[in-house]
Amino acid sequence: MKLHLRVWRQQSRQSEGSFVTYEADGLTPNMSFLEMLDVVNDRLTKEGQEPIAFEHDCREGICGSCAMAINGEPHGPNAGATTCQVYLRSFRDGQTLTVEPWRAKAFPVIKDLVADRSAFDRIIQSGGFVSVGTGQAPDANAIPIGKGIAEKAFDAAHCIGCGACVAACRNSSAMLFVAAKVSHLGLLPQGQTERKQRVQKMVAAMDAEGFGNCSNQYACEAVCPKEISVEMIARMNRDYAGAVVDQI
């Protein structure tokens, strides 16, 4: 199997990038998209050229680092899958694929396909945690949590912080990510104490990072590899209003 690639190459944060064309040959349909990039990089290395920089870690869809857009779609063409879980059988033999880093002001490109997503870390630092006394692990069932709540919190907790929601959004809004984090903790009893401050601080941090504003088009939900629902955003909008009312 063969693919024509147009890959974004950019030396550093400061430099201008451009597309470079590569022919990827000797592929099989069962290779993952990242394995295909490995094949290309092997060749580039052997030819003495600089390999394409891209982020990856787990290669099993749980770490959220394999951030790249394939033909303008973050994480490629399949629903509910990260780039590392996209296999070449999703493409036609001989197809041309344009591969780009996340595009958002708040995610500046560092090199080639790697964008700096540390804005997400700073949002988490602003309130995406519960303050608890450390010590022995508590008993597993010491705090009873209803099945419905547990499921919902778990749905939100699935977010792997990949940033595809921001990448897909016309406004580079981070609402789905922030909403997932706010809801995950805000739904559980352990997260109640700091619930009001959490939503307030995380939204302030989100705004300060220069993400855009949600215009309710839900591209985020469509590309989210963990299929986080925009219900979480509705929940956060409600939670935020509650926090404002609380101030009064």
Add this chain to the structure above:
Amino acid sequence: MTLERLGFETLFSYRSGGILTVEALESILFLAPSLQTDDFLMNKEILRMIQSSIGRKWIVAVTGVLMIGFVVVHMTGNLQMFAGTPDKINGYAHLLKSYPLVLWSFRLGLLATAALHIWGTISLARENRIAKPVGYAVAGRKSRLQVTLTSVTMVISGIILLGFIIFHLLHFTAQVVDRSYASMETVVGGVTMPDVYRMVVTGFSKPWISLFYVVAMALLFSHLRHGAASVWQTFGLRDRNSAQFIEMGSWILATVLFLGFSSIPVAVLLGVLKL
């Protein structure tokens, strides 16, 4: 863009410091030490929250719903044109105008509502443009990214609606488009009052005016197809189960408003409504 050249930049920017900002309030605070009380500082926090991304989305949604309420009532009132007798709509218009205090409170309230809506949307939209400086070289599939025509054209449909609203006010309220409207009078039940029926029929007899009204109503349709569904999400009332009903509801509302408003100019042109 042109908006910036018009000086909207400073007026509408919130994060980069414009007129309507927390920073502006802070300078007032600096000038008036008596205001530096705990209570006031707390209010400042509220102000900051209201001006956040979500805060402004709430403002846009609340003002949007108020305007939807207005257009629904307005359309219902207008449909009295079809009552069979001009007296009906003339009497209604006369009734509305006989309580100037109520009338002017409504007018000013609506003006403030529209101003807030526009301030909110323009400031949000401006930040959105800044947040996505470069798009993708190849656009993803529209179906995948849930791109809808009505949702991506909110700013343009809104701005044209604003133009329409101004024209509409000049046309039937200030009556400067055609000065002869001001002298149209009728007598209902012994009371002399403006002949609104005659004014409307005369106005819509000009095809270009009717056409402009129908086109504007098509844009209202477009704006509310997305807007009326959006508000549920902004208010936190949309979930997986209600989503399909909300989308359907916005189609129905937008269609009813379009047909209701457009029926009048169309009926005049077809000769159904005549003097």
